[in-house]
Amino acid sequence: MKKILLYFGDYQEKKPILETILSDMQIAYRILTDTDLQQPIGYLLGIQDKAQQEVSQTMHMHIDLMFLDGFSDEEIQELNARMKAQGVSMPRKAMRTKHNETWRLIDLLEEIEKEHAYFQTLEEIQKLLMASSELQMDIYTPDSWKAYESAFIQAYEVLQNQSEPDVAKAALTTLTQAKAALQKR
Numbered sequence: 030m031k032k033i034l035l036y037f038g039d040y041q042e043k044k045p046i047l048e049t050i051l052s053d054m055q056i057a058y059r060i061l062t063d064t065d066l067q068q069p070i071g072y073l074l075g076i077q078d079k080a081q082q083e084v085s086q087t088m089h090m091h092i093d094l095m096f097l098d099g100f101s102d103e104e105i106q107e108l109n110a111r112m113k114a115q116g117v118s119m120p121r122k123a124m125r126t127k128h129n130e131t132w133r134l135i136d137l138l139e140e141i142e143k144e145h146a147y148f149q150t151l152e153e154i155q156k157l158l159m160a161s162s163e164l165q166m167d168i169y170t171p172d173s174w175k176a177y178e179s180a181f182i183q184a185y186e187v188l189q190n191q192s193e194p195d196v197a198k199a200a201l202t203t204l205t206q207a208k209a210a211l212q213k214r
Contacts, residue, residue: 031104034073034096035119036061036134043093046117054108061134063089070137071130074098090138092145095119121145147194154184154201157208164211173212180207 033056037044044060051058061073066088071077097105105122112118121141123129129137161181166174180203186192187200 031099033058036094038093039091040093043117046115050111066135070132092142095122098125150197150201157204170212177207177211180204
């Protein structure tokens, strides 16, 4: 059975819009709250009979998440199109896997946020690398250009090798600083 779990975090204004879209599409969904953060995904989907874990403290995540179970690519595309038409997005999405159905919601959110930040870093590197084609080597001092060129190569290698998040973040910082430090002759 198809089902969607929705956690809105700090984006509660999305809730009525998504409820309308999902109701119109006749998709089963469950709105998750902060009290669900300690619960396993499988339990929240209703596929595991594990008893709820005791919630020892109030937790909150700022991000939102749409967790999909049993959807085809076409169905996801239709859902995304309807959300776009209504001016709402859920940038963080996950699909159910055997691996993640045993995770607690909070652990999944933290992992997705790390991945989201990593891909944003790679996107920023890509933008800086593309923008470098507008730079003209001969108008900058040799030393500042050499530092920039070195940072550029490092950032390019990060993209090619899909380096670890810390390495990617460091490469982005180095490239950004090297670009800012370019000195004209």
